[in-house]
Amino acid sequence: MPVDYSQCGHRGSRHESSVKTSSLATFCSAAFRSPKTVGAVWPSSPRLAARLAAVVPSVGDPTIVELGPGTGAVSAAIEERLQGRGRHIALESDPSMAHFLHRKNPRAKVHLADAVDLGSILARERLADVDAVVSGLPWALISADKQKRILGQIAHSLAPSGVFTTFAYVHGLGLTAARHFGQSLRSAFDEVLSTRTVWVNFPPAITYVCRRPRRAASIEISA
Ligand SMILES: C[S@@+](CC[C@H](N)C(=O)[O-])C[C@H]1O[C@@H](n2cnc3c(N)ncnc32)[C@H](O)[C@@H]1O
Numbered sequence: 001m002p003v004d005y006s007q008c009g010h011r012g013s014r015h016e017s018s019v020k021t022s023s024l025a026t027f028c029s030a031a032f033r034s035p036k037t038v039g040a041v042w043p044s045s046p047r048l049a050a051r052l053a054a055v056v057p058s059v060g061d062p063t064i065v066e067l068g069p070g071t072g073a074v075s076a077a078i079e080e081r082l083q084g085r086g087r088h089i090a091l092e093s094d095p096s097m098a099h100f101l102h103r104k105n106p107r108a109k110v111h112l113a114d115a116v117d118l119g120s121i122l123a124r125e126r127l128a129d130v131d132a133v134v135s136g137l138p139w140a141l142i143s144a145d146k147q148k149r150i151l152g153q154i155a156h157s158l159a160p161s162g163v164f165t166t167f168a169y170v171h172g173l174g175l176t177a178a179r180h181f182g183q184s185l186r187s188a189f190d191e192v193l194s195t196r197t198v199w200v201n202f203p204p205a206i207t208y209v210c211r212r213p214r215r216a217a218s219i220e221i222s223a
Helices: 022-033 046-053 075-080 093-106 113-125 143-157 176-188
Strands: 063-067 086-092 109-112 130-135 160-167 191-192 205-213
Touching: 022 093, 022 160, 046 160, 063 075, 063 113, 063 143, 063 176, 075 086, 086 093, 086 113, 093 109, 093 205, 109 191, 113 143, 130 143, 143 176, 143 205, 160 176, 176 205
Parallel strands: 063 086, 063 130, 086 109, 130 160
Antiparallel strands: 160 205, 191 205
């Protein structure tokens, strides 16, 4: 059962003094502990974060879902775009990073949860027709079957005009798994665009921007 941190009542001055660990230390220790879940050795750079957050509408009160926020490198860019508008729901599966993000970014509603539970979390929150899903998930480390289930949940959660964005490290783009992921994206979305490389990131990365979710379609993944 995912923990909704906003219901725990442990945010506030009583706990502020215990939040001494830096974002980087929290990220690196989680990456060291669980390399196959975190899938990165360093948080995203501000430039990559801004590129991902560019899909957040600059007007209105949008609902934004972030998957795999880690310690909040991209969350900060999302909040910068939101400027206090709308809602920001974040699903993070690592307890230490979810806890850290909850304290660092009080505007985001952080769920200690697996991205595969997106649909049930949004149903509980009574949210539908999400405006944008921004992912930091390490797709290369997620099984093809689970990728399919997560992408299905994303496509079903988005409004018809909604946008999904995610990133991939350039050094892995030639791998079979990356090609299969590209196919999966095209099964889930009518339009999939990749952007130029963000060199100011460790490692350099591209982003995918996906529009027109195929809500009813099943997602094909080659084995
Ligand atoms: C590559 S890191 C990205 C962190 C952050 N978004 C950034 O760009 O710096 C991947 C993050 O996704 C989280 N994660 C991995 N699998 C997940 C899953 N199935 N559901 C939710 N979060 C997941 C990891 O714990 C980690 O925080």
